[in-house]
């Protein structure tokens with residue numbers, strides 16, 4: 001990387017060790033697991049070994065892992081696949097107000113298809129209250145989908161408690177854990193999950209590969225009609241190089257996650273302390289304690305996050321104003337609005353996320369540059385007092 005990259009939430013480079021592990025599967029080991037010859041057998045063997053290793057990472061069984069093309073597809077399969085299959089049991093689904101845009105848009109689609117969706121509000125830090133969730137559950141509720149942690153403000157939810165409540169009520173529980181994977185110990189058993197979305201690119205693997213964990217006995221309709229791969233739930237030739245890559249990322253995570261998380265926490269805390277102490281009229285978005293170890297998210301009175309982002313870009317620092325999936329819309333982030341922020345407050349936000357290749361000098365550089373940039377933009381701002 002040439003400049004300073006602090007937008008690991010939007011995209012991460014593939015770890016060179018992962019690229020190395022994948023290469024033979026583009027060339028000599030190119031078989032299709034559906035073929036019956038030697039190359040096909042070899043591909044089946046590697047596919048099933050990878051499935052087993054990836055399952056172990058989240059404490060699942062091998063047969064509970066479905067490979068997809070990414071988190072968006074996994075969320076579609078989880079929510080739409082579950083809703084359509086279980087319609088006879090009820091037509092009510094619960095999500096939160098701060099779900100990833102893919103879950104929000106899937107929920108809108110389900111509403112058009114005759115389902116009812118409740119969106120539970122969050123507190124000022126982005127946390128869901130168990131009581132509010134409890135109050136929204138009705139006899140018709142079949143599924144609750146709550147993200148493990150926010151990909152924007154980094155707030156971590158009480159996942160295992162939500163799962164426990166769902167289990168007691170006999171309702172399926174899905175979580176999109178893309179923002180949390182590799183940073184928190186996701187465990188489908190302890191977290192009482194029935195469905196879980198993960199993606200390869202969020203743990204330094206290749207883009208274009210996701211998984212959906214489907215607890216044994218959980219019934220889904222398929223959304224992809226074809227050759228019947230992945231237990232009939234996701235037709236299409238398996239992306240073996242990417243699957244091998246994801247297995248490698250998981251192997252690396254198992255060895256390095258604890259040390260890495262300690263390092264990220266240090267960078268995050270230095271950023272939060274530094275920014276709040278040196279820049280006046282600046283606030284932390286998200287939970288002060290229960291937040292992802294690599295996430296610092298601020299808002300600055302009187303300036304636009306976008307101007308900040310562009311000024312930092314000029315100085316060789318890449319940051320974000322929020323989710324990359326919605327960055328091209330003019331609307332303020334639905335997550336920030338759900339926290340109770342005014343539109344102008346939501347527009348004044350900046351997200352910094354560190355990752356595997358971040359270094360102490362990156363934090364130092366931000367602290368050297370950001371106060372001056374904020375001061376200059378405020379001088380130009382007609383709304384800053």
Ligand code: PMP
Nearest residue numbers: 070071072073100151176178179
């Ligand atoms: N869920 C979350 C929480 C995300 O942050 C993202 C984007 N990385 C997605 C789903 C969608 O992932 P993809 O675009 O890889 O399908």
